Amino acid sequence: MGTRLGKQTLRLDSHPVIQAWASIAGAKEGNGPMGRYFDEVVQDEYFGEKSFEKAESKFIRETFAKILMKGNVSAGDIQYIFSGDLLNQCIAASYGIRETEIPFFGLYGACSTMAESLILGSLMVEGGFAERTVCITSSHFCSAEKQFRFPLEFGSQRPPTAQWTVTGAGGVLVGNSGNGPKIVHVTTGKIVDMGITDANDMGSAMAPAACDTITMHFTEAGLAHNYYDMVVTGDLGTHGKNICKQLLEENGILIQDILDDCGTMIYDTTVQKTDCGGSGCACSAVILTGYLLEKLSKKDLNKVLLVCTGALHSPSAIQQGESIPAIAHAVGIEMIP
Amino acid sequence: MKQKRTKNEYVEWTQKIAPKTHKLKNIILAFIVGGIICTIGQVILSLLLKTGMLKEDAASLTTLLMIFLGAFLTGINVYDNIGRIGGAGAAIPVTGFANSIVSPAMEYKKEGYVMGVGAKMFLIAGPVLVYGIVASIAAGILYYIFTINI
Structure with a gap:
């Protein structure tokens, strides 16, 4: 248990x-x-x-x-x-x-x-x-x-x-058995809303939620900041990733070197003209199942924290003048012999 | 975890460090794209006038042809690219208006001709029509009042 x-x-x-x-x-x-x-x-x-x-x-x-x-x-x-x-x-x-x-x-x-x-x-x-x-x-x-x-x-x-x-x-x-990558820690996010109302700026809306969940994860699990080989957020994009980095630094979580974001990994943002990068459920899903789990199973990576970020708004809510509530959930995946 | 910023401070800060719109580039592109569309319209108008058509008829036919052009370019998946480059330069001419009606019609065709195409066709153009008609009624009433007094 x-x-x-x-x-x-x-x-x-x-x-x-x-x-x-x-x-x-x-x-x-x-x-x-x-x-x-x-x-x-x-x-x-x-x-x-x-x-x-x-x-x-x-x-x-x-x-x-x-x-x-x-x-x-x-x-x-x-x-x-x-x-x-x-x-x-x-x-x-x-x-x-x-x-x-x-x-x-x-x-x-x-x-x-x-x-x-x-x-x-x-x-x-x-x-x-x-x-x-x-x-x-x-x-x-x-x-x-x-x-x-x-x-x-x-x-x-x-x-x-x-x-x-x-x-x-x-x-x-x-x-419940086998040799693949193992799920060791999970951190359930809580809703964080910092008042962003622009539905075209999801990065700003979700970065505080990502920062909150990552901070809680390291604090509650009592892990050293260099515990993971990679901390990968879901779809903050280039703008949201910058904000998240800064917020984490302000919180004293020093993982800047190992922090990456699926939204910035999936496209070549300048050539493919995707502005701040990728988003959507599949963004973190295909990076996890395509890239991260592959790297883990080949032992190129040993410990990865996946932090999927979500903006819990709807067009109706935005039209009614509401701000964007955001959430982030974290899953610590490790190769344990 | 405590936020170091209030909500207002946070929104202000993120806007300050956000990647910026290239305003000058967008204005120039809108000028060029809008200019090209209007030039095409002018060429059509001039050609029609050359055939000896009345000016009023030629103007109406030009508008119709430009609407067709906008709808056609939307249908062959081209106008969205023109809009992405031209911005307001592509949206404000009547070709853009055609695009705003044809694009939802195409998208919602799969939901049937009544609740799909019929109901969703004016998803974007609806407000333009509503407030355009309201404004023209208001203008008509004002015109009526002032011309009676004179």
């Missing part, structure tokens, strides 16, 4: 194992600096479907199939699925896995969903309630633009703080 280390942080003593992982990304992501790490790159933004929403569901469905294949398990071996996405009522997730007949928890943590699902999935395993769980999430540039901003073909200008929603899906199989 796990140990509660503080208000937000738990240590998972049985070390749930990430047994398998899979990632599918879109064409733009495939052309980015991380392109070669993804299991599959889909060139067609419709993925052979009739709408972007259906395409996003297919990203989930295909990723799930890949996880089963790579983990060498069948759907019957999975006790729970934790999944979510950015669409209204989380339809990418529920339509994506509706044929699986596996008990399902639909989650909404905006772009923090990968860590949120990973925390819940690993706790289920830690508690002994499941042998295996699948945690999976997706986002799609076109369906996200439609839902949160303007129609795709509308000729609007992007402000320089804007970010580009990642098209893709990533998921993991968490189990």
